[in-house]
Amino acid sequence: MLPSHGRYSYHPWPERPVYSWPGGAKLAVYLGINLEHFAFGEGLGAELAPGPNGGGGPQPDVLNYAWRDYGNRVGAWRLIELLEALRLPATVLVNSAMYGYAPSLIAAHRARGDEIAAHGRTNSERQSTMDEAAERAMIRAATTVITEAEGAPPRGWLSPWIAESRVTPDLLAEAGYSYTLNWCADDQPIHLATRTGPLLAVPYPQEVNDMPSIVARKDSAEQFAAMIVADFEERLLQIRDGKPQVMGIALHPHLIGQPYRLRALRGALEHITARQGLVWLTTAGQIASHVARLPGMLP
Template sequence: MREGEADPGLYDYRAYRGRPKIAWPGGKSVAVWVSPNLEFYELDPPGNPHRKSWGKPHPDVVGYAHRDYANRVGHWRMADVMSKHGFPGSVSLSVALCQHVPEVVADANARGWEFFSHGIYNTRYSYGMDEAQERAIIEDSIRTVRDATGQTIKGWLAPALTHTTRTLDLIAEYGLSYTCDLYHDDQPMPVATKAGQLISMPYSLEVNDHYGFFIYNMSPREYARTLIEQYERLAAEGAQSGTVMCIPLHSYLIGQPHRIGPFEEVLRHIAADGRAWITRSGDIADHYLDHYPERTGGAA
């Protein structure tokens, strides 16, 4: 690598084969968590010189209105289907939603869903932030979610997947236990930080509905089939290793009337299979840290 491009050393290489097994509760082979991204987008956000918030000139009415469908309609349809089949949500939350649309946050909280931070707005990026600005966002996230829900966040997914070189060190310093910003494995893994204990939580871009519908141009049934095949493989391999499957969702996509039916078939399939520990991301992190402290550098 050229000077200035050294690997930051966030995690060691560990081959998938031959690792010690992770034993999930109840003898389950795969931990399955669903991550609804409950987001708030601004129609005219402050500009970031590194990236535009909207693809079209202001006002991007199409982009904004499409996403506004999530909190008006899509969330309620998606959440009802998840609750029907016993799937709690682990919410990737734009914490400004607590003020802008508190009804959605209150509904998710009443369902027993977990909240972790996805930044303040999904139209404000981490690129170019200084340390004071990034600390302010972390502190705002912790305080706002606690005030709105009574929960203390354990996890982090950077807003619009944008980062700085200090993000992981800072969230560990503030006591968060997991990050969803590393997409490198199908099991939790320790992350090296300057302060605090942090693990990576498997969060999939490949089966994210945004990628499924926007990038890969899948039909609703193709996406559902992809989720089932993802689950079947991870459940089979997890009998020997202990795996994690995340289903990241955006309710303005999966909550559309023509998509919700095939998605419900996925939830029905996983719930009936018997090999899945259907849970929340924070519960996965707690189990891993409590039972495998030697893998994260903690005391046994």
Template sequence: MTNDDTLPTTAAPGHGLWPYQPITVAQGPAWPDGRRLAVYVAVGLEEYRFGVGRTEDVVPDVAAPDLVNTSWRDYGNRVGAFRLLERLDRAGIPPTVLLNTAVYDTAPDLVAAARRLGAEFVGHGISNSDSLTGMSSAREAAYLAAVAARIEAEEGTAPGGWSSPWLSQTTSTLDNLVAAGYRYLLDLRIDDRPVTIPTSAGSITAMPYALEVNDSTTIIGRGASANEFADMIVDEFDELLERSEDQPLVMSVVVHSFISGAPFRLRALDRALQHMTGQRDRVWFTQPRAIAAHLVGGGAA
């Protein structure tokens, strides 16, 4: 047998980014009022630079100048987001907004509407044409700090949470997030429970974040229908609610103004929201900041 054919005698090393702990090891405090499952709904309020950087498109391969996909995305901040927020308010679910801070300048009425509904504003970059990929550590640190500073200036409180545009990271992102004052991250589906990640600057909590119960990756990325997406939400919810009898869990749903805010998709999403809120006595409909505060408080209601 040649060296190339030799079987390894030790296991491959892990990535070392966060500690391994199986779901069979119970952890974490119970949610308030004895509820078993915490659910938050994240709404992406995004802004794109015209003709520059990355975009999310519903019609592929439109030649520049792309007015078609630009109009589709703008519909989200003109119409779809208002209707999404109204639906969440009607369902009694406080919104978690993944905010590009450029929206403060391009759609101030939309941010004001979210603010009136008690939204939590999570840092989501300046523009969604941006990506952290390829940034130097110093540039990334300045970028993260600029987003936090703008939200603090507008809202009076710095954001506790961060969600990367395009779910992008660098090797310095976790360290830079902690250094910039962010306490929790909405990017990763490591577990059905919050996971503490150590960094050189301190620790940050990874909130369970839906990579598939997410209208961008599933409807636009994979071509799922609105009803298929609603069925995914319902099935995720029913399974996690059943599993939460063993230990408290967290579920997220991620939607975007220009995707689920479209009228035909909104109807399907509303069906899923009504299904979930029908179990309100067992479910804590909340926001990441409340989950983080509850964990720090050791379970005090």
């Protein structure tokens, strides 16, 4: 027998129960917008491709730090303008360090009524390298910052770099979180077993996600936009089986907020909103709340 995580069991798709999203919709679509702040001169961070003007040099790596910071200074604001124009809600995945660095950006999402979910302290670190006490303290610190600013604790968590220790789901459940976005194992929310009871895993994409698409696979702006449309249209065919699905679209403002990429994204999101009568345009938190009212329906 191979080692197992013990968090969930195998449930084949054809045997899933049939249920619906609000309004009878079978496809829920949400945008996950990552707002991240990085340490200067140390720690982790996405890099431009190696080359004459690429990353990988010694610290302080001004090029890549500034490239990432463009998202907070410019790209995220352009993305908010696009969301406003299309009247789209969003789940904002926030490093708690952003509250000290760019509080007006968080305030702009708050004013829109967007969901604020936790994304650790900073993407300069991975919680998978922490011992249990340190990880618990990090989760508590990030949660406290968000709770004090928003007036209520965040319900959802996405780990920086989606890096988990062996006890991360346990610590999240113990800290009061109702869902995690770390486990991309399904097209429906599923229950993860923890030391204190189930924790909901809401699907968060690793394919329709600008970070692996653009940074890892080197997809063009047009390829990423086409990927969103193709994923959406294929799901509209698949949901004819009556089983609901979740489609997440993961966005990072330093990538998608670049003007030429934003233009391509605009076309993809316009395509989705033009068919909004067929789908539920929502947030990860609203998905979690809906399935919480469906006891016994989830694998």
